[in-house]
Amino acid sequence: MYTYMQTIMNENETELSDSLFHPYEDAVDADDRTAFLAAINRSAIPRRQEHVPSVIRRWTTEQGRRDWLARMQEYLLDLEKKSAEFGRHLQDMFRPLVTVNDILMQRLEPVPTVRDAAAAKEMIYKPRRRAIEAADLPAFNPLFCTAIDREAEATTISGLNPEERYVFSLIAVDHPDLQEHHGVQSSPHGGVVLDIAGMLDRLQKQAGTSVKFAWFLQEEDDRNASERGWISGLVWLESEQTRKMTQEAHRILADIAGGEHEDTDIETLIEINLFIAREFYMKAYERARQGLLFQPKLSRFESKVPYQESLWQFIMQLIDKILVRLETAEAVFRAVKSEWRAVSSLRELRRHIAEWE
Numbered sequence: 001m002y003t004y005m006q007t008i009m010n011e012n013e014t015e016l017s018d019s020l021f022h023p024y025e026d027a028v029d030a031d032d033r034t035a036f037l038a039a040i041n042r043s044a045i046p047r048r049q050e051h052v053p054s055v056i057r058r059w060t061t062e063q064g065r066r067d068w069l070a071r072m073q074e075y076l077l078d079l080e081k082k083s084a085e086f087g088r089h090l091q092d093m094f095r096p097l098v099t100v101n102d103i104l105m106q107r108l109e110p111v112p113t114v115r116d117a118a119a120a121k122e123m124i125y126k127p128r129r130r131a132i133e134a135a136d137l138p139a140f141n142p143l144f145c146t147a148i149d150r151e152a153e154a155t156t157i158s159g160l161n162p163e164e165r166y167v168f169s170l171i172a173v174d175h176p177d178l179q180e181h182h183g184v185q186s187s188p189h190g191g192v193v194l195d196i197a198g199m200l201d202r203l204q205k206q207a208g209t210s211v212k213f214a215w216f217l218q219e220e221d222d223r224n225a226s227e228r229g230w231i232s233g234l235v236w237l238e239s240e241q242t243r244k245m246t247q248e249a250h251r252i253l254a255d256i257a258g259g260e261h262e263d264t265d266i267e268t269l270i271e272i273n274l275f276i277a278r279e280f281y282m283k284a285y286e287r288a289r290q291g292l293l294f295q296p297k298l299s300r301f302e303s304k305v306p307y308q309e310s311l312w313q314f315i316m317q318l319i320d321k322i323l324v325r326l327e328t329a330e331a332v333f334r335a336v337k338s339e340w341r342a343v344s345s346l347r348e349l350r351r352h353i354a355e356w357e
Contacts, residue, residue: 068265069104069125069306075256075266076101082252089241093249097273100313104306125306132352134292137315140282143215143233145322147279148197150237157217158191161229165220166192170199171336173212173234173329178203183220192217200237212236212325214332230337234329242278249274265307272314281318281325288314312353319350 076098083090108123143155160166164186172178180203184192204211218230253270268291275284288311295304326333326343333340 069108072101072266072306073105078256079252082255083249086248086252090245090248090252093245093277094273096276096314096317097269099317100269100310103313104309125309127305128309130312130353132349134289136352137289137292138349139289140285141231141233142282142286143196143235144282145234145325146282147238147242148200148235149280150197150201150240150243152197154193155196156191156193157231158189160186160190160192160217161219162186162188162190166217167220168192168194169216169218169336170203170213171215171332172203172207173214173332175207175211176332176335178207178211196235197237200235204237210236210239212329214329214336216336232333232337232340232342234325236279238278238280246274246278249277269307269310269314272311276314276318276321281322285315285318288318316350316353319346319353322346323350 076094079094080091083094104125107126107128109126110123141157141159143157148155166184166186168182168184170180180199182194182199184194186192200213203213213235214232215235216230216232219228221228268287272284272287272291275281275287291311292308292315295308323343323346326346330340330343333342
């Protein structure tokens with residue numbers, strides 16, 4: 001029976017081949033004919049598409065992926081190895097992020113197990129509570145308390161009355177006699193453009209040392225000083241050493257980025273860390289505040305809580321650093337404006353941000 005069926009199949013195949021290629025028998029190569037028939041046979045047989053992942057396979061892959069904190073740990077280990085080659089100063093630049101990570105790791109708790117008490121316990125981060133929401137965080141002016149890049153372009157202060165005269169004053173904190181005053185006029189859109197970096201560089205050369213400056217921008221009119229609108233802040237020039245270390249840090253980060261690290265949220269934390277290291281406190285604060293307001297797109301199997309808590313920890317670090325700076329200059333501010341209350345307001349904000357169990 002098998003021999004008979006095989007003979008019939010061979011005859012059918014011969015007839016198919018002859019009927020297809022007989023008119024062009026002299027023009028078609030035998031190898032081309034075989035390849036064509038093989039292609040017909042492959043297309044006629046339905047095959048399983050093994051390269052298309054099923055829902056179960058995708059779910060298994062997601063579940064097996066390391067969580068956010070594990071990826072952060074790996075990133076910090078790579079960062080520590082790379083920065084160790086450049087000395088302690090460069091490692092200290094990433095101290096803010098390391099501190100945040102240490103706090104998160106101390107707050108991990110085991111997940112309760114029901115089916116298998118002997119199984120390895122999964123660790124999760126226990127969220128904290130605060131008396132303030134991200135939407136309640138204040139938005140500070142960009143010059144409230146910050147270092148200034150030596151090569152920074154002119155700074156625009158906005159939100160003022162349009163086309164009105166103002167006086168911009170700089171007063172050295174440790175040398176109150178060292179002052180500079182400029183009359184400026186706001187634009188039709190309510191902004192003034194100031195070369196803060198140039199002013200600070202000129203005054204610092206006069207002082208012969210690094211100096212912090214309290215600044216005031218107040219209306220210039222005939223009203224009493226207490227009735228004039230005003231804003232203030234504390235500024236200083238970024239040190240040359242910090243600039244050099246930042247360049248080295250960027251080279252290390254570029255080297256690490258060439259690996260398998262593709263977490264945009266971790267990159268955001270690194271960006272905030274470098275702002276803090278350069279003492280660009282307002283840029284760091286605003287980046288963290290925006291990160292809390294606009295949540296990242298993490299895997300639906302991952303918790304956003306550790307990332308959010310990292311941003312909160314950064315904000316608390318920043319408030320502490322800003323408080324230290326402003327407290328040293330409080331006497332200068334109060335001498336110009338007795339109603340200056342920035343330090344007390346920040347202390348109240350810090351109490352609201354502090355978490356509890």
